[in-house]
Amino acid sequence: xxxxxxxxxxxxxxxxxxxxxxxxxxxxxxxxxxxxxxxxxxxxxxxxxxxxxxxxxxxxxxxxxxxxxxxxxxxxxxxxxxxxxxxxxxxxxxxxxxxxxxxxxxxxxxxxxxxxxxxxxxxxxxxxxxxxxxxxxxxxxxxxxxxxxxxxxxxxxxxxxxxxxxxxxxxxxxxxxxxxxxxxxxxxxxxxxxxxxxxxxxxxxxxxxxxxxxxxxxxxxxxxxxxxxxxxxxxxxxxxxxxxxxxxxxxxxxxxxxxxxxxxxxxxxxxxxxx
Numbered sequence: 001x002x003x004x005x006x007x008x009x010x011x012x013x014x015x016x017x018x019x020x021x022x023x024x025x026x027x028x029x030x031x032x033x034x035x036x037x038x039x040x041x042x043x044x045x046x047x048x049x050x051x052x053x054x055x056x057x058x059x060x061x062x063x064x065x066x067x068x069x070x071x072x073x074x075x076x077x078x079x080x081x082x083x084x085x086x087x088x089x090x091x092x093x094x095x096x097x098x099x100x101x102x103x104x105x106x107x108x109x110x111x112x113x114x115x116x117x118x119x120x121x122x123x124x125x126x127x128x129x130x131x132x133x134x135x136x137x138x139x140x141x142x143x144x145x146x147x148x149x150x151x152x153x154x155x156x157x158x159x160x161x162x163x164x165x166x167x168x169x170x171x172x173x174x175x176x177x178x179x180x181x182x183x184x185x186x187x188x189x190x191x192x193x194x195x196x197x198x199x200x201x202x203x204x205x206x207x208x209x210x211x212x213x214x215x216x217x218x219x220x221x222x223x224x225x226x227x228x229x230x231x232x233x234x235x236x237x238x239x240x241x242x243x244x245x246x247x248x249x250x251x252x253x254x255x256x257x258x259x260x261x262x263x264x265x266x267x268x269x270x271x272x273x274x275x
Contacts, residue, residue: 054084076126083119086145097169111158157261159244166197167244169272172227172265180220187217187233188251195226199246205253211239227269234266244268 045051090112097109159167176194178187188199203213217236223230230242233251241254243262250262259262268274 202252
């Protein structure tokens with residue numbers, strides 16, 4: 001065999017092998033691939049139309065959540081700063097009164113305290129509390145606050161006017177006496193004379209609720225602070241309450257005072273730290 005013939009045979013053999021290999025690969029590629037369950041599930045988690053739609057909704061919800069968080073953060077920061085400023089105002093008021101009693105009137109103190117309470121309540125609501133701003137310090141939203149939704153909003157009636165300026169710590173700490181076995185009305189008349197201020201008995205409301213306006217005060221007090229004397233009278237008549245009005249101090253039925261939002265002497269004393 002000549003060398004050329006050998007080379008030709010070799011070329012034909014190689015070409016035949018290559019063609020056969022191509023046909024084998026084509027036949028293999030034509031066979032269906034056998035995917036695993038894990039592969040099918042993984043593909044579905046990425047490309048299934050329902051899942052793609054759900055992912056889009058989640059992305060939108062996350063965007064809304066982030067926007068809500070940013071908005072709440074701004075509101076809390078604003079409310080916090082306002083509350084801290086109001087605290088400073090109230091502390092300044094109290095400091096001025098400590099240096100010189102009566103410098104800041106009771107009305108101004110009450111209004112500043114009401115503003116602070118409102119800010120406290122608003123901050124509590126923004127932080128996820130159960131209260132919302134509403135009545136003086138609690139403004140009720142009927143849609144949001146379950147504990148208060150069924151209750152009417154009663155605004156606290158803080159006293160106003162020139163007489164209300166007498167309501168100071170100095171006034172309530174004045175020394176006073178209470179005589180034993182004096183009728184309620186007479187006891188209040190004695191207090192009015194001693195302190196040159198109006199003390200009144202709500203006789204109509206007492207009579208309508210079965211309380212004798214002529215009932216006697218069975219205690220004797222000498223040289224006690226006025227606030228303590230009023231507290232002692234309330235202790236003897238648990239259904240009654242002293243409240244601060246524009247025209248003076250009124251002794252009335254506690255339920256009546258609460259229903260009308262009257263500002264009680266006890267509440268004032270607690271806020272001013274008189275007891």
